[in-house]
Amino acid sequence: MVRTGICILVLFTLLPVVWMLWISLVPQPDFLFTGETAYSLDNYKNILTSKSLHFIDYLRNSLIISIVAAGMVTFLSSFAGYAVSRMRFPGNIAMPLAILALSMFPPISIVGYLYRVFASMGMLNTYGALILPYIALAVPLSLWIIMSYFAQIPRDLDKAGFVDGAGRYRVLFKIILPIALPGIFSAFLLVFIACFNEFLFALMFTVDFRAQTVPVGIALFEGLHGEIPWGNIMAASAVASIPLIALTLLFQKYVIHGLMTGSVRG
Amino acid sequence: MPVRKLLNRFEKREVVTAYFFLFPAVSVVVAFVLIPVAGTYYNSFFRDVTYLPRKFVGLANFSNILSDPDFLNAFRFTLLFTGMTVAIETVFGLLFALLLNEQFRGRSMLRAVVLIPWAIPTIVSAKIWKLIFDYSYGVLNFCIISFGVSSDKINWLGAPIAAFWALVIAEVWKTTPFVVIILLAGLQALPKELYLQAQIDGAGLWKRFRAITLPLIRPVLLIALIFRTIDSLRVFDLVYVLTGGGPGSSTKTLSVVGFEWYTSDLFGKGSAVSVITFCIVFAITIAYLKIGRFRESLQ
Numbered sequence: 001m002v003r004t005g006i007c008i009l010v011l012f013t014l015l016p017v018v019w020m021l022w023i024s025l026v027p028q029p030d031f032l033f034t035g036e037t038a039y040s041l042d043n044y045k046n047i048l049t050s051k052s053l054h055f056i057d058y059l060r061n062s063l064i065i066s067i068v069a070a071g072m073v074t075f076l077s078s079f080a081g082y083a084v085s086r087m088r089f090p091g092n093i094a095m096p097l098a099i100l101a102l103s104m105f106p107p108i109s110i111v112g113y114l115y116r117v118f119a120s121m122g123m124l125n126t127y128g129a130l131i132l133p134y135i136a137l138a139v140p141l142s143l144w145i146i147m148s149y150f151a152q153i154p155r156d157l158d159k160a161g162f163v164d165g166a167g168r169y170r171v172l173f174k175i176i177l178p179i180a181l182p183g184i185f186s187a188f189l190l191v192f193i194a195c196f197n198e199f200l201f202a203l204m205f206t207v208d209f210r211a212q213t214v215p216v217g218i219a220l221f222e223g224l225h226g227e228i229p230w231g232n233i234m235a236a237s238a239v240a241s242i243p244l245i246a247l248t249l250l251f252q253k254y255v256i257h258g259l260m261t262g263s264v265r266g
Numbered sequence: 267m268p269v270r271k272l273l274n275r276f277e278k279r280e281v282v283t284a285y286f287f288l289f290p291a292v293s294v295v296v297a298f299v300l301i302p303v304a305g306t307y308y309n310s311f312f313r314d315v316t317y318l319p320r321k322f323v324g325l326a327n328f329s330n331i332l333s334d335p336d337f338l339n340a341f342r343f344t345l346l347f348t349g350m351t352v353a354i355e356t357v358f359g360l361l362f363a364l365l366l367n368e369q370f371r372g373r374s375m376l377r378a379v380v381l382i383p384w385a386i387p388t389i390v391s392a393k394i395w396k397l398i399f400d401y402s403y404g405v406l407n408f409c410i411i412s413f414g415v416s417s418d419k420i421n422w423l424g425a426p427i428a429a430f431w432a433l434v435i436a437e438v439w440k441t442t443p444f445v446v447i448i449l450l451a452g453l454q455a456l457p458k459e460l461y462l463q464a465q466i467d468g469a470g471l472w473k474r475f476r477a478i479t480l481p482l483i484r485p486v487l488l489i490a491l492i493f494r495t496i497d498s499l500r501v502f503d504l505v506y507v508l509t510g511g512g513p514g515s516s517t518k519t520l521s522v523v524g525f526e527w528y529t530s531d532l533f534g535k536g537s538a539v540s541v542i543t544f545c546i547v548f549a550i551t552i553a554y555l556k557i558g559r560f561r562e563s564l565q
Contacts, residue, residue, distance in 0.1 A: 002365065002368050002370060005361070005362075005365040006365065006370070006376065009362055009365060009376065009380065010376070010379065012439070013379055013380055013382055013383060013443075014379065014382070016383075016391070016394045016395065016398065016439060017382060017383075017386070017394075019394060019397070019398065019405060020390070020394045023397065029397070029403040030402060030403045076290045076291040076294065077291055079287040079288070079290065079291070080287055080288045080290075080291040080292070082287060083283075083284040083285075083287035083288050084288070087280050087281075087283065087284040087287075088277070088280060088281075088284075089280065089281040089284040089285065090281070092284070095288065095292070099292070099295055102295055102299050102300060102303075103299075104496060104544075104547060104548065104551065105299060105303050105544055105547075106499070106500040106521065106540065106543050106544055106547060107500065107502070107521075108500065108502065108520070108521040108524045108525065108539075108540045108543055109302070109303050109306045109307075109537075109540035109541065109543065109544050110298070110299060110302040110303060110306070111302075111525075111528065112302075112306055112309070112524075112528045112533060112536050112537055112540065113301075113302040113303075113305035113306045113309065113537075114298065114302050115528070116533075117302075132294065132297075132298055133298045135294050135298070136294045136295045136297065136298030136299045137298075137299065139291050139294060139295050140295070143291065168283055193385060196387065197386075197387040197388055197389070199387075199388060199389055199502070199503040199506075200502050200503065200521075200525070203506075204525075204528075204529075214387065215387050215388070215389040215390075215503070216389075218387070218389050218390060218393060219389045219392075219393075219506070219507050230397055230403060233393055233397075234393070234394075234397070237386075237387075237390040237393055237394065240386075240387055240390060241385070241386040241387065241390050244385045244386060244387070245382055245385050245386065247385070248378065248381050248382065248384075248385040249378050249379075249381075249382075252374070252377065252378035252381060255381060256377070256381070256447055259444065259447050259448070260447065260448065260451040263448050263489055263490070263493060
């Protein structure tokens with residue numbers, strides 16, 4: 001019975017992905033019906049070299065925005081997580097809960113107002129217009145992951161550091177952070193993936209290839225003569241997905257750990 | 267004085283450093299989440315369109331919306347969509363989690379593979395499913411015709427009911443991995459001795475499941491339910507790309523309607539629908555928590 005279950009699970013998970021790859025390697029999407037099976041990498045060449053498709057621009061934008069946002073989020077959350085898990089101050093329980101509550105707001109209630117603000121500041125179609133909201137949206141998740149990781153590190157380590165004459169900052173950087181690196185990396189991965197895949201904000205705040213991200217690019221893909229270029233779309237999808245899939249498979253331990261700790265906040 | 271007592275409990279320098287550590291993270295969240303949400307709430311009380319001067323209209327936007335067929339349809343559709351996807355995901359998620367909880371070779375490989383739908387962008391997933399359901403090029407129609415189920419291709423995305431199920435299937439495919447991982451964590455935390463004891467006592471598979479597994483994973487189940495429900499109520503990406511809200515307006519969710527109003531410069535109405543969406547999310551979360559607590563107190 002377990003074997004059938006495994007088969008079903010694998011088919012369920014992989015069939016659509018296989019379909020995507022298959023279509024990307026075929027010139028005409030109706031090959032099932034016409035029986036033409038001339039496999040080629042034309043679609044990939046198309047999207048990677050065509051200037052008017054701007055796919056390379058989308059990739060570049062997405063990578064820069066996601067890496068910067070994820071880096072900043074984990075950086076800020078490390079400080080905040082350290083404070084919440086180790087220091088005593090009024091609100092050290094209320095604050096994480098408040099931030100958790102803020103993560104419940106649907107993006108649609110944020111997007112309209114921010115659009116107005118960015119428009120009036122001339123910030124539309126810039127990296128900043130995406131990086132800053134992404135940081136704000138990712139802090140709750142990242143904070144909880146890093147916080148739970150910090151909480152598992154015994155406070156005696158801090159105390160040993162103080163006894164040796166180190167101040168708070170040195171204790172944080174030299175002692176605690178290196179131990180917490182796995183948790184921080186988990187948070188970084190999850191935030192990176194989330195930022196890379198984000199759509200609504202990118203759709204609203206960006207206008208052209210100078211700041212648009214991969215999801216927006218793929219969603220708005222148009223053919224030259226109005227027909228939908230499925231081959232190109234699937235090739236672009238494959239190029240966008242394969243790095244993410246590789247990251248997830250390579251670092252599955254960190255991803256799963258992040259998902260689990262990020263969810264046990266309830 | 268109570269304040270002085272409070273301040274004496276905390277070492278002043280520690281509090282200052284703590285706030286300093288917290289300030290960047292908190293301020294970004296306040297600036298880009300709290301203030302926009304408050305601003306949206308505020309805006310929902312104004313008539314805010316480009317061709318007329320901005321005017322305070324109180325609850326007029328809300329009463330306007332509540333009689334708007336687009337909104338009512340979106341409201342009904344969103345709740346239906348959420349209910350169906352969360353129910354199916356939970357069942358599938360539990361089954362797959364139980365499967366992954368068993369020992370077999372390649373288990374950790376399979377666990378990683380299960381994450382693949384979660385890792386790929388929602389847009390990509392939506393495009394793939396859009397192609398699968400496509401009238402002319404889709405695999406589904408191909409299978410139907412070659413296996414002789416029907417002699418005509420079916421226009422999946424052209425009929426409201428079929429489009430609904432297309433969305434549900436795509437959403438379940440994309441987000442079940444998340445449920446699986448969470449439930450798996452819960453399952454792996456259960457003590458094995460209970461099962462051994464039950465087996466010795468002669469309890470069958472189903473009985474062991476009902477009496478041991480189900481009650482003990484209730485908290486994790488609740489967490490998965492809450493997260494999935496909140497995310498499902500807010501769905502936008504999938505609908506925008508897979509059906510565009512169509513055919514007609516039949517598959518528009520609340521977020522899609524809000525987006526359309528925002529981009530047609532009906533700012534007040536867009537803000538109002540955002541407020542309503544949030545209220546629904548909030549209400550359902552509270553309901554879940556209450557039900558969870560109630561059940562726990564029954565144990």
